[in-house]
Amino acid sequence: MNMQISKTPIGLDGIPAAETVLSHVDGERGELIIAGERVGDLAGKSSFEGVTARLWNAAMGTSLNEANVRSRLGAARERAFARLPELLPATRGMSIAEGFRAAVAGLRGENGLEHEATIVGALPVIAGALLQRAKGEDPIAPDPTLGHAADTLSMLRGRKAEPREITALDTYFVTVCDHGMNASTFTTRVVASTQADLFAAVTAGYCALTGPLHGGAPEPVLEMLDAIGSTERIKPWVDSALARGERLMGFGHRIYRVRDPRADVLKRAIGRLAGGGTDLPFAGEVEAYIRDALRRKNPDRPLDTNVEFFTAILLDALKIPRQAFTPIFAVARAAGWTAHAREQLRGGRLIRPSSAYIGPMPR
Structure with a gap:
Protein backbone atom coordinates (compact mmCIF):
# COMPACT_ATOMS: atom_id res chain seq x y z
CA MET A 1 0.00 0.00 0.00
CA PRO A 212 19.34 17.40 26.53
CA LEU A 213 18.39 19.04 23.22
CA HIS A 214 17.14 22.15 25.03
CA GLY A 215 18.65 23.07 28.40
CA GLY A 216 21.00 20.23 29.13
CA ALA A 217 24.18 21.19 27.27
CA PRO A 218 26.13 23.50 29.68
CA GLU A 219 27.33 20.65 31.90
CA PRO A 220 28.71 18.64 28.91
CA VAL A 221 30.64 21.77 27.85
CA LEU A 222 32.64 21.53 31.08
CA GLU A 223 33.07 17.80 30.59
CA MET A 224 34.51 18.54 27.14
CA LEU A 225 36.91 21.16 28.53
CA ASP A 226 37.95 18.72 31.27
CA ALA A 227 38.59 16.01 28.70
CA ILE A 228 40.74 18.32 26.56
CA GLY A 229 42.64 19.41 29.64
CA SER A 230 45.49 21.47 28.22
CA THR A 231 46.42 23.71 25.32
CA GLU A 232 48.54 21.10 23.56
CA ARG A 233 45.64 18.64 23.56
CA ILE A 234 43.12 20.99 21.90
CA LYS A 235 43.98 20.17 18.27
CA PRO A 236 44.27 16.37 18.55
CA TRP A 237 41.22 16.05 20.80
CA VAL A 238 38.95 18.22 18.62
CA ASP A 239 40.17 16.72 15.35
CA SER A 240 39.61 13.21 16.66
CA ALA A 241 36.10 14.04 17.92
CA LEU A 242 35.13 15.55 14.57
CA ALA A 243 36.55 12.57 12.70
CA ARG A 244 34.28 10.32 14.77
CA GLY A 245 31.30 12.54 13.92
CA GLU A 246 30.76 13.61 17.52
CA ARG A 247 28.86 16.73 18.47
CA LEU A 248 30.99 19.44 20.08
CA MET A 249 29.00 20.86 22.97
CA GLY A 250 28.43 24.61 23.01
CA PHE A 251 28.48 25.02 19.23
CA GLY A 252 25.62 25.28 16.77
CA HIS A 253 22.02 26.34 17.32
CA ARG A 254 18.69 25.31 15.84
CA ILE A 255 17.82 28.93 14.97
CA TYR A 256 21.02 30.96 14.68
CA ARG A 257 22.86 30.70 11.38
CA VAL A 258 25.61 32.92 12.78
CA ARG A 259 27.01 33.48 16.26
CA ASP A 260 24.54 33.38 19.14
CA PRO A 261 24.42 37.01 20.37
CA ARG A 262 24.12 35.84 23.97
CA ALA A 263 27.53 34.18 23.78
CA ASP A 264 29.34 37.51 23.50
CA VAL A 265 27.32 39.05 26.34
CA LEU A 266 28.32 36.21 28.65
CA LYS A 267 31.92 36.19 27.43
CA ARG A 268 32.23 39.84 28.47
CA ALA A 269 30.60 39.06 31.82
CA ILE A 270 33.16 36.30 32.44
CA GLY A 271 35.95 38.69 31.57
CA ARG A 272 34.73 41.06 34.27
CA LEU A 273 34.88 38.19 36.77
CA ALA A 274 38.70 38.27 36.43
CA GLY A 275 40.38 36.60 39.34
CA GLY A 276 37.45 34.29 40.09
CA GLY A 277 39.29 31.11 39.15
CA THR A 278 38.02 31.23 35.58
CA ASP A 279 40.44 29.89 33.00
CA LEU A 280 39.06 32.10 30.23
CA PRO A 281 42.29 32.07 28.15
CA PHE A 282 42.15 28.27 27.87
CA ALA A 283 38.43 28.29 27.10
CA GLY A 284 39.06 31.01 24.54
CA GLU A 285 41.71 28.87 22.84
CA VAL A 286 39.34 25.92 22.73
CA GLU A 287 36.55 28.08 21.31
CA ALA A 288 38.81 29.60 18.65
CA TYR A 289 40.15 26.25 17.47
CA ILE A 290 36.71 24.60 17.38
CA ARG A 291 35.25 27.49 15.39
CA ASP A 292 38.09 27.24 12.90
CA ALA A 293 37.79 23.45 12.67
CA LEU A 294 34.04 23.63 12.11
CA ARG A 295 34.55 26.28 9.44
CA ARG A 296 36.95 23.98 7.61
CA LYS A 297 34.60 21.02 7.97
CA ASN A 298 31.44 22.86 6.90
CA PRO A 299 32.52 25.95 4.91
CA ASP A 300 28.99 26.57 3.60
CA ARG A 301 27.41 26.60 7.05
CA PRO A 302 29.94 26.50 9.86
CA LEU A 303 28.59 26.06 13.38
CA ASP A 304 29.36 28.92 15.74
CA THR A 305 29.48 29.36 19.51
CA ASN A 306 26.16 29.27 21.33
CA VAL A 307 25.06 30.53 24.72
CA GLU A 308 25.74 27.22 26.47
CA PHE A 309 29.52 27.39 25.99
CA PHE A 310 29.93 30.52 28.09
CA THR A 311 27.02 29.67 30.39
CA ALA A 312 28.99 26.66 31.56
CA ILE A 313 32.14 28.70 32.18
CA LEU A 314 30.30 31.51 33.97
CA LEU A 315 28.29 29.25 36.30
CA ASP A 316 31.37 27.17 37.06
CA ALA A 317 33.32 30.33 37.91
CA LEU A 318 30.54 31.24 40.34
CA LYS A 319 31.07 27.89 42.08
CA ILE A 320 27.59 26.67 41.21
CA PRO A 321 27.61 22.85 41.06
CA ARG A 322 27.07 21.40 37.61
Missing part, protein backbone atom coordinates in the same frame (compact mmCIF):
# COMPACT_ATOMS: atom_id res chain seq x y z
CA ASN A 2 1.34 3.42 -0.94
CA MET A 3 2.21 5.79 1.90
CA GLN A 4 1.31 9.47 1.73
CA ILE A 5 4.36 11.71 1.61
CA SER A 6 4.11 14.97 3.53
CA LYS A 7 5.93 18.20 2.73
CA THR A 8 4.94 19.68 6.09
CA PRO A 9 7.91 21.26 7.93
CA ILE A 10 8.79 18.73 10.61
CA GLY A 11 9.11 20.24 14.09
CA LEU A 12 6.99 23.25 13.05
CA ASP A 13 10.09 24.99 11.68
CA GLY A 14 9.21 28.46 10.39
CA ILE A 15 5.53 28.22 11.36
CA PRO A 16 4.39 31.00 13.74
CA ALA A 17 2.46 29.57 16.68
CA ALA A 18 1.66 32.90 18.35
CA GLU A 19 1.96 36.65 18.07
CA THR A 20 4.09 38.12 20.85
CA VAL A 21 5.49 41.40 22.06
CA LEU A 22 7.97 39.67 24.36
CA SER A 23 10.99 38.59 22.32
CA HIS A 24 12.20 38.12 18.77
CA VAL A 25 14.99 35.89 17.47
CA ASP A 26 16.52 36.68 14.07
CA GLY A 27 18.63 33.63 13.28
CA GLU A 28 20.04 34.99 10.04
CA ARG A 29 21.33 38.22 11.60
CA GLY A 30 22.24 36.74 14.96
CA GLU A 31 19.96 39.08 16.87
CA LEU A 32 17.83 38.67 19.98
CA ILE A 33 15.38 41.40 20.95
CA ILE A 34 13.68 41.25 24.35
CA ALA A 35 10.69 43.57 24.84
CA GLY A 36 12.07 46.10 22.35
CA GLU A 37 15.78 46.03 23.30
CA ARG A 38 18.72 44.07 21.87
CA VAL A 39 19.98 41.62 24.44
CA GLY A 40 23.47 43.14 24.49
CA ASP A 41 22.09 46.61 25.24
CA LEU A 42 19.64 45.29 27.81
CA ALA A 43 22.30 43.33 29.68
CA GLY A 44 24.37 46.49 29.99
CA LYS A 45 21.70 48.65 31.55
CA SER A 46 19.04 46.49 33.22
CA SER A 47 18.88 44.19 36.22
CA PHE A 48 16.92 40.94 36.22
CA GLU A 49 14.16 42.72 38.12
CA GLY A 50 14.13 45.45 35.49
CA VAL A 51 13.83 43.07 32.54
CA THR A 52 11.20 41.04 34.40
CA ALA A 53 9.17 44.23 34.82
CA ARG A 54 9.48 44.85 31.07
CA LEU A 55 8.27 41.34 30.23
CA TRP A 56 5.36 41.36 32.67
CA ASN A 57 4.29 44.85 31.60
CA ALA A 58 4.35 43.86 27.95
CA ALA A 59 2.40 40.66 28.60
CA MET A 60 -0.21 42.02 31.00
CA GLY A 61 -0.41 45.76 30.35
CA THR A 62 0.82 46.59 33.86
CA SER A 63 3.13 49.46 34.82
CA LEU A 64 5.62 47.77 37.13
CA ASN A 65 9.15 49.08 37.57
CA GLU A 66 12.39 47.55 38.83
CA ALA A 67 11.70 48.50 42.45
CA ASN A 68 8.19 47.00 42.36
CA VAL A 69 9.47 43.69 41.06
CA ARG A 70 12.42 43.61 43.45
CA SER A 71 10.05 44.07 46.41
CA ARG A 72 7.60 41.43 45.15
CA LEU A 73 10.31 38.87 44.47
CA GLY A 74 11.91 39.45 47.87
CA ALA A 75 8.58 38.84 49.61
CA ALA A 76 7.93 35.79 47.41
CA ARG A 77 11.29 34.26 48.36
CA GLU A 78 10.38 34.60 52.03
CA ARG A 79 7.01 32.93 51.45
CA ALA A 80 8.66 30.10 49.50
CA PHE A 81 11.16 29.50 52.29
CA ALA A 82 8.29 29.15 54.78
CA ARG A 83 6.73 26.52 52.51
CA LEU A 84 9.85 24.37 52.13
CA PRO A 85 8.64 21.84 54.75
CA GLU A 86 5.71 21.15 52.39
CA LEU A 87 7.73 21.12 49.18
CA LEU A 88 10.89 19.18 50.03
CA PRO A 89 9.49 15.81 51.19
CA ALA A 90 8.41 15.00 47.61
CA THR A 91 12.02 15.42 46.44
CA ARG A 92 13.67 12.78 48.65
CA GLY A 93 15.94 10.40 46.81
CA MET A 94 15.99 12.54 43.67
CA SER A 95 18.80 14.36 41.91
CA ILE A 96 18.81 18.14 42.20
CA ALA A 97 17.27 18.59 38.74
CA GLU A 98 14.59 15.96 39.43
CA GLY A 99 13.88 17.28 42.91
CA PHE A 100 13.54 20.77 41.51
CA ARG A 101 10.86 19.50 39.12
CA ALA A 102 8.94 17.83 41.94
CA ALA A 103 9.10 20.89 44.19
CA VAL A 104 8.07 23.28 41.42
CA ALA A 105 5.08 21.02 40.72
CA GLY A 106 4.09 21.46 44.36
CA LEU A 107 3.78 25.24 44.14
CA ARG A 108 0.30 26.72 44.35
CA GLY A 109 -1.46 30.03 44.37
CA GLU A 110 -1.76 32.21 47.45
CA ASN A 111 -4.82 34.36 48.06
CA GLY A 112 -4.44 37.90 46.83
CA LEU A 113 -0.86 37.45 45.65
CA GLU A 114 0.48 37.50 42.09
CA HIS A 115 1.22 34.03 40.81
CA GLU A 116 4.06 35.38 38.64
CA ALA A 117 6.04 36.66 41.64
CA THR A 118 5.22 33.54 43.66
CA ILE A 119 6.77 31.34 40.96
CA VAL A 120 9.81 33.44 40.06
CA GLY A 121 10.56 34.08 43.73
CA ALA A 122 10.24 30.42 44.72
CA LEU A 123 12.63 28.91 42.19
CA PRO A 124 15.97 30.09 43.66
CA VAL A 125 14.75 29.17 47.15
CA ILE A 126 14.03 25.62 45.96
CA ALA A 127 17.35 25.36 44.12
CA GLY A 128 19.27 26.63 47.14
CA ALA A 129 17.50 24.27 49.53
CA LEU A 130 18.21 21.25 47.33
CA LEU A 131 21.89 22.16 47.01
CA GLN A 132 22.29 22.69 50.74
CA ARG A 133 20.56 19.38 51.48
CA ALA A 134 22.93 17.61 49.07
CA LYS A 135 25.77 18.91 51.27
CA GLY A 136 24.01 17.79 54.43
CA GLU A 137 23.18 21.36 55.44
CA ASP A 138 19.95 23.19 56.27
CA PRO A 139 18.44 25.61 53.72
CA ILE A 140 19.70 29.20 53.85
CA ALA A 141 16.96 31.73 54.57
CA PRO A 142 16.50 34.37 51.88
CA ASP A 143 17.15 38.04 52.46
CA PRO A 144 14.30 40.04 50.88
CA THR A 145 16.40 43.22 50.91
CA LEU A 146 18.84 41.74 48.39
CA GLY A 147 18.43 41.65 44.64
CA HIS A 148 17.34 38.38 43.07
CA ALA A 149 20.81 37.45 41.78
CA ALA A 150 22.55 38.33 45.05
CA ASP A 151 20.08 36.35 47.15
CA THR A 152 20.22 33.40 44.76
CA LEU A 153 23.98 33.17 45.20
CA SER A 154 23.69 33.46 48.98
CA MET A 155 21.15 30.64 49.18
CA LEU A 156 23.14 28.44 46.81
CA ARG A 157 26.52 28.87 48.49
CA GLY A 158 25.77 29.82 52.08
CA ARG A 159 27.73 33.06 51.99
CA LYS A 160 27.28 36.61 50.78
CA ALA A 161 28.41 37.11 47.20
CA GLU A 162 30.94 39.67 46.03
CA PRO A 163 29.69 42.54 43.84
CA ARG A 164 31.43 41.20 40.72
CA GLU A 165 29.81 37.79 41.27
CA ILE A 166 26.39 39.36 41.67
CA THR A 167 26.88 41.36 38.48
CA ALA A 168 27.91 38.24 36.57
CA LEU A 169 24.88 36.19 37.64
CA ASP A 170 22.53 39.12 37.12
CA THR A 171 23.89 39.52 33.57
CA TYR A 172 23.30 35.82 32.98
CA PHE A 173 19.72 36.10 34.26
CA VAL A 174 19.01 39.04 31.95
CA THR A 175 20.62 37.34 28.97
CA VAL A 176 18.64 34.09 29.18
CA CYS A 177 15.33 35.35 30.64
CA ASP A 178 13.52 34.86 27.32
CA HIS A 179 14.32 33.58 23.85
CA GLY A 180 11.40 33.51 21.46
CA MET A 181 9.37 30.35 20.90
CA ASN A 182 11.91 27.86 22.23
CA ALA A 183 10.74 24.40 23.29
CA SER A 184 10.07 25.18 26.95
CA THR A 185 8.32 28.47 26.20
CA PHE A 186 6.18 26.82 23.53
CA THR A 187 5.30 24.09 26.03
CA THR A 188 4.38 26.72 28.60
CA ARG A 189 2.14 28.51 26.11
CA VAL A 190 0.43 25.30 24.99
CA VAL A 191 -0.46 24.44 28.58
CA ALA A 192 -1.56 28.03 29.31
CA SER A 193 -3.75 27.98 26.18
CA THR A 194 -5.86 25.24 27.77
CA GLN A 195 -6.56 27.72 30.61
CA ALA A 196 -4.59 25.59 33.04
CA ASP A 197 -3.13 27.72 35.81
CA LEU A 198 0.27 29.39 35.74
CA PHE A 199 1.82 26.76 38.02
CA ALA A 200 0.92 23.92 35.67
CA ALA A 201 2.23 25.87 32.68
CA VAL A 202 5.59 26.67 34.28
CA THR A 203 6.02 23.12 35.58
CA ALA A 204 5.52 21.87 32.03
CA GLY A 205 8.03 24.43 30.76
CA TYR A 206 10.66 23.19 33.19
CA CYS A 207 10.03 19.58 32.17
CA ALA A 208 10.74 20.55 28.55
CA LEU A 209 13.89 22.38 29.64
CA THR A 210 15.40 19.26 31.18
CA GLY A 211 15.74 17.54 27.81
CA GLN A 323 24.01 19.41 38.66
CA ALA A 324 22.26 22.71 39.43
CA PHE A 325 22.85 24.31 36.02
CA THR A 326 19.40 23.45 34.64
CA PRO A 327 17.50 24.69 37.73
CA ILE A 328 19.50 27.94 37.65
CA PHE A 329 18.63 28.39 33.97
CA ALA A 330 14.99 27.96 35.02
CA VAL A 331 15.37 30.64 37.71
CA ALA A 332 16.06 33.12 34.92
CA ARG A 333 13.74 31.73 32.24
CA ALA A 334 10.78 31.74 34.64
CA ALA A 335 10.46 35.48 33.92
CA GLY A 336 9.84 34.67 30.27
CA TRP A 337 7.67 31.62 30.97
CA THR A 338 5.30 33.54 33.22
CA ALA A 339 5.10 36.43 30.75
CA HIS A 340 4.36 34.11 27.81
CA ALA A 341 1.73 32.22 29.78
CA ARG A 342 -0.04 35.47 30.67
CA GLU A 343 0.21 36.74 27.10
CA GLN A 344 -1.28 33.46 25.85
CA LEU A 345 -4.12 33.61 28.36
CA ARG A 346 -4.96 37.15 27.25
CA GLY A 347 -5.19 35.93 23.66
CA GLY A 348 -7.54 33.18 24.75
CA ARG A 349 -6.98 30.77 21.84
CA LEU A 350 -6.28 27.09 22.34
CA ILE A 351 -3.06 26.01 20.59
CA ARG A 352 -4.02 22.97 18.58
CA PRO A 353 -1.75 22.28 15.58
CA SER A 354 -2.66 19.69 13.01
CA SER A 355 -0.52 16.73 11.99
CA ALA A 356 0.32 15.31 8.58
CA TYR A 357 -0.91 11.74 8.54
CA ILE A 358 1.45 9.49 6.52
CA GLY A 359 0.11 6.11 7.61
CA PRO A 360 -1.99 3.67 5.60
CA MET A 361 -5.56 4.52 4.62
CA PRO A 362 -8.45 2.08 4.92
CA ARG A 363 -9.53 0.31 1.75
